[in-house]
Amino acid sequence: xxVSDHNITDKIDITDVTCPITFVKAKVAIEELEEGExxxxxxxxxxxxxxxxxxxxxxxxxxLEKIDNNDGTWELIVKRGQEV
Amino acid sequence: MGVRIIIAASxxxxxxxxxxxxxxxxxxxAALSALTDEYPEAARGLFDENGDLRGFVSIYVxxxxxxxxxxxxxxxxxxxxxxxxxxxAGGACESVISTERMKEVKIEDKEIRRYNNxxxxxxxxxxxxxxxxxxxxxIAGIGALGGVVAERLxxxxxxxxxxxxxxxxxxxxxxxxxxxxxxxxxxxxxxxxRDRLKKLNPNxxxxxxxxxxxxxxxxxxxxxYDIVVDATDSFVTRYLxxxxxxxxxxxxxxxxxxxxxxxxxxxxxxxAPCYRCLYPSPPPAGIVPSCAASGVMNALPGIIGSxxxxxxxxxxxxxxxxxxxxxxxxxxxxLQYRMIHxxxxxxxxxxxxAPSIRTVQDIDYEDFCGLREDPDEEPIEGIEAEExxxxxxxxxxxxxxxxxxxxxxxxxxxxxxxxxxxxxxxRRQKELDPEVDTIFVCxxxxxxxxxxxxxxxxxxxxxxxxxxxxxxxxxxxxxxxEGAWL
Numbered sequence: 001x002x003v004s005d006h007n008i009t010d011k012i013d014i015t016d017v018t019c020p021i022t023f024v025k026a027k028v029a030i031e032e033l034e035e036g037e038x039x040x041x042x043x044x045x046x047x048x049x050x051x052x053x054x055x056x057x058x059x060x061x062x063x064l065e066k067i068d069n070n071d072g073t074w075e076l077i078v079k080r081g082q083e084v
Numbered sequence: 085m086g087v088r089i090i091i092a093a094s095x096x097x098x099x100x101x102x103x104x105x106x107x108x109x110x111x112x113x114a115a116l117s118a119l120t121d122e123y124p125e126a127a128r129g130l131f132d133e134n135g136d137l138r139g140f141v142s143i144y145v146x147x148x149x150x151x152x153x154x155x156x157x158x159x160x161x162x163x164x165x166x167x168x169x170x171x172x173a174g175g176a177c178e179s180v181i182s183t184e185r186m187k188e189v190k191i192e193d194k195e196i197r198r199y200n201n202x203x204x205x206x207x208x209x210x211x212x213x214x215x216x217x218x219x220x221x222x223i224a225g226i227g228a229l230g231g232v233v234a235e236r237l238x239x240x241x242x243x244x245x246x247x248x249x250x251x252x253x254x255x256x257x258x259x260x261x262x263x264x265x266x267x268x269x270x271x272x273x274x275x276x277x278r279d280r281l282k283k284l285n286p287n288x289x290x291x292x293x294x295x296x297x298x299x300x301x302x303x304x305x306x307x308x309y310d311i312v313v314d315a316t317d318s319f320v321t322r323y324l325x326x327x328x329x330x331x332x333x334x335x336x337x338x339x340x341x342x343x344x345x346x347x348x349x350x351x352x353x354x355x356a357p358c359y360r361c362l363y364p365s366p367p368p369a370g371i372v373p374s375c376a377a378s379g380v381m382n383a384l385p386g387i388i389g390s391x392x393x394x395x396x397x398x399x400x401x402x403x404x405x406x407x408x409x410x411x412x413x414x415x416x417x418x419l420q421y422r423m424i425h426x427x428x429x430x431x432x433x434x435x436x437x438a439p440s441i442r443t444v445q446d447i448d449y450e451d452f453c454g455l456r457e458d459p460d461e462e463p464i465e466g467i468e469a470e471e472x473x474x475x476x477x478x479x480x481x482x483x484x485x486x487x488x489x490x491x492x493x494x495x496x497x498x499x500x501x502x503x504x505x506x507x508x509x510x511r512r513q514k515e516l517d518p519e520v521d522t523i524f525v526c527x528x529x530x531x532x533x534x535x536x537x538x539x540x541x542x543x544x545x546x547x548x549x550x551x552x553x554x555x556x557x558x559x560x561x562x563x564x565x566e567g568a569w570l
Contacts, residue, residue: 017197024200028191031210059206 001065006077009037014052015044015073022048023055026078030061033080038064041076049074087164089119090425095141095168098129101430101437112143113156115166130168143168147423167425179402180310180335181215189214189243195287199241212401213241217287219400222246222309224297224325226277228380229339230315231263232389237396238281238288245281246309248293249273256556260380297321299444302328311399313337313392314351319366320449326351326359327444330435335399339392344381344418346388349411349426350395356408357428358435366453379491384416464536467523467549469558476500476562483522485509487535488555492527496555498562501525506535510542518546529554 012029014022022043030039043052045068053063053076060081067075089105096103105122109115120127132138143150144167150158160166179186191199191214202208202216219242223230226249237245253261253268253276261273268276274292281290293305297316302324306312312334314325322338329336335353339346352358391412398404414421434441441447475482484501486493493503504512516522516539524532529552536548551558 020204021197021200024203025193025196027203028196028210 003040003067003075006038008040009033011040013042015042019047019051023052026052026056030078030080035080035082037080039078043074043076045072045074086162087115087160087166089115089166091168095129098126099123103427110160112150112158112166115160141168179215180399181218185218186211186214189217207403208401212403215400217241217243220244220309221311221313221396222248222306223313223315224248225316226273227257228260228385229341229389231261231277232385233313233315233393234277234281235263235284236390236393238284242288244289246291246293247274247277248297250294250296260382260385297324299449302444306332306334311335311337311396313396315339319453322359324444324449327434330358337392337395339388341380341384341388343379344384344416346384346414347411348388348391348407350407354408357426358432360434361429361432362426387416464533465549466552468552469561472523472551473562481520483516483520485522485524487524487526487531498555506531506538509535509538513539513542513544516546521547521549523549523551525551525555527554527556
């Protein structure tokens with residue numbers, strides 16, 4: 001699937017920061033959304049790609065898709081989980 | 085076998101408000117049966133329809149949870165204490181910051197970096213950090229403890245920090261008051277602290293109050309805040325702050341230190357007592373040395389101040405287990421601590437069921453703490469430091485009695501005096517010559533007043549004078565001349 005297949009509510013770019021700020025920025029952005037809304041995260045491969053999806057999953061959000069941009073960056077499509 | 089059952093405030097609706105019951109029992113189970121025999125209502129509070137202990141009630145025997153012992157079968161000995169502590173008494177609190185106020189806060193990109201440590205924690209996270217940022221906290225007393233609380237809360241990102249202090253930075257305080265620096269000496273402590281907080285975190289709004297806190301201004305000041313931190317070192321301000329907090333429903337995060345020991349608790353919120361519930365009356369003036377006269381080990385304010393700061397964060401975020409209905413006493417030198425359960429006093433004059441105090445204006449705090457001179461009592465004559473220095477220089481025949489404790493005399497020597505601690509004065513009054521003037525000195529000029537009263541009561545009739553403001557005030561005047569008159 002491509003990015004256009006998702007009904008994206010908000011987008012963020014976390015390629016300019018390193019862990020753990022990557023995760024914290026993603027977390028702040030997704031918590032601004034309502035349950036079920038979708039966040040697109042532009043991030044680097046390597047550590048961010050390993051940690052951010054896992055950590056967001058642990059927080060109760062659903063990672064729908066990881067799309068490789070083939071330039072060392074990825075798009076992460078995440079659905080806002082339930083309010084805890 | 086006699087054991088005492090101590091009942092937390094929120095369970096006392098089942099025991100006709102009785103805080104404590106003595107029963108004869110050899111196990112916890114038998115003790116509870118004895119309790120429910122006496123107060124049948126208590127059975128409904130403690131046990132469910134199957135007769136099982138309800139989950140929200142914790143039971144401690146001599147401060148140990150029975151779940152770590154043998155449960156209800158735990159054996160008891162004479163003199164044991166059983167605490168009944170329902171979870172709600174000390175459990176997680178609601179945040180003092182409303183959801184509306186939390187939602188008004190936006191976290192900017194730069195703040196994500198600054199506050200990432202809290203944002204990563206599930207227990208605080210974004211909502212908690214927003215509540216911290218929306219929070220308004222007043223800190224009373226910006227010395228060793230208040231300074232630690234102020235610095236850490238500023239770094240944490242508390243939105244508005246009020247700094248109430250009417251004193252100035254002294255060289256004498258710098259060893260323990262790390263918020264102030266050498267270049268701040270003689271500046272107002274509130275202003276010095278404000279500058280430090282601005283450097284730590286420019287996002288924090290600070291408000292300084294340099295007037296002495298009193299019954300005339302306290303209510304107006306605390307009105308603007310969510311939480312009050314009491315880091316003062318006098319009984320007058322402690323009762324004043326606690327009374328005002330109890331009357332205006334503001335949590336009072338209280339901390340105190342003595343040498344190596346610290347005490348922290350949260351007062352005036354939920355099931356927590358107020359300071360007056362814990363201590364209905366202060367010690368007589370002059371008997372207990374103030375913190376300023378007893379020394380403090382320099383690591384202690386960091387430990388106790390940080391514990392206080394953690395309480396503020398728990399109250400702001402509405403997470404964790406705050407010291408509500410509990411207090412901690414820590415001996416940092418022998419590394420021992422004890423958590424004690426505190427309870428409000430139904431008969432308390434301020435927060436009890438039939439309060440007699442409705443406003444702080446009802447109380448003369450100086451008088452309550454024994455600091456006001458009794459008009460019927462013979463007045464005590466004071467002597468200024470300049471006058472004492474002149475009389476020493478001109479070698480007049482006078483007696484100077486130093487009533488300070490040995491460790492205080494070792495810090496600031498005052499030669500040519502007779503050192504007699506207050507406790508020995510009456511017995512040693514023969515050492516005084518009633519034909520010459522006797523001048524009493526101590527650190528702050530308060531214990532020396534007590535010394536003169538003590539001797540008067542013991543029947544001494546010679547002329548006695550009090551060095552006004554004590555040696556702390558006289559240091560600049562008397563000690564520069566030391567070499568000249570010794």
